[in-house]
Amino acid sequence: MEELGHEFLLGDATAIRAACPRRQKTDKRDARHILNILVEDRFPVVWQPSVENDHVRQLLLHRCRMVRMRTRIKNQLDAIAKNEGLLSSRVWSAKRRSQIEALPLPGWYAHRRADLLGLLDELDKRIRPLDEAVRETAENNQEARLLMTHPGVGPIVSLAYVLTIGDWRRFPRGKQVGSYLGLIPAEESSGGKRRLGHISKQGSTLLRWLLVEAAVHAQRHDASWHRQYLRLSMTKHHGVAKVAIAHKLAVRLYWMLRSGDDYSKVMERGSHAGQSV
Secondary structure (H helix, E strand, O other): OHHHOOOOOOEOHHHHHHOOOOOOOOHHHHHHHHHHHHHOOOOOEOOOOOHHHHHHHHHHHHHHHHHHHHHHHHHHHHHHHHHOOOOOOOOOOHHHHHHHHOOOOOHHHHHHHHHHHHHHHHHHHHHHHHHHHHHHHHHOOHHHHHHOOOOOOOHHHHHHHHHHHOOHHHOOOHHHHHHHOOOOEEEOOEOOEOOEEEEOOOOOHHHHHHHHHHHHHHHHHOHHHHHHHHHHHHHOOHHHHHHHHHHHHHHHHHHHHHHOOOHHHHHHHOOOOOOOO
């Protein structure tokens, strides 16, 4: 569009519809409504990433989907082992694989194992260059390098965060980052009653999943986070605990970008997570 001399604007469909409360909906009325809010400069524009940003996003998305495929194959191999009475921890290792390969399996059972191991080797070979590309891209990104100083945040999480958030100046406060990523609960409150539901799950599904995974490692390096994680795990559910820490992690990463300080400096003066200024 830009090459043809046109400006492309992507609007928030929910906000556009909310600005027109009429129950009669036709294409003609929708077109007139969109034209009116454009002329009146009330069009709710949604931030769009650059072309380079989108290309790197595709790299992260492709890598994560390949990893999920590999995980499903490992789970199938682990199920075969458990059916044969080979119980072990859920952590995949070379020792675990050798044990599965040594199992005496009959007929098509053995054929299935061989096919799964072949697929696993093929996926390992294809994921390896993707990991290297993500690591190189993150090292060349100043903001991603800054975020990688935080425990539990590696090249994948830091790069996904930087690409999804974009310009951190779009968010005046850290709590808006949590809302943007869908890490805050849905709310239907009225009068003196406050009703909170599940998290809204708006925004990037990929980054939200990565933050939840990183939160498990990050809480081990922060005493207050670890206490909250244990308390929520015992009183509610470990899933609730992980999401709560993921919210704190998202806010802290935002303040690291905003202040330009690495993890050690942020911890020296205290995290801004939870503050409203």
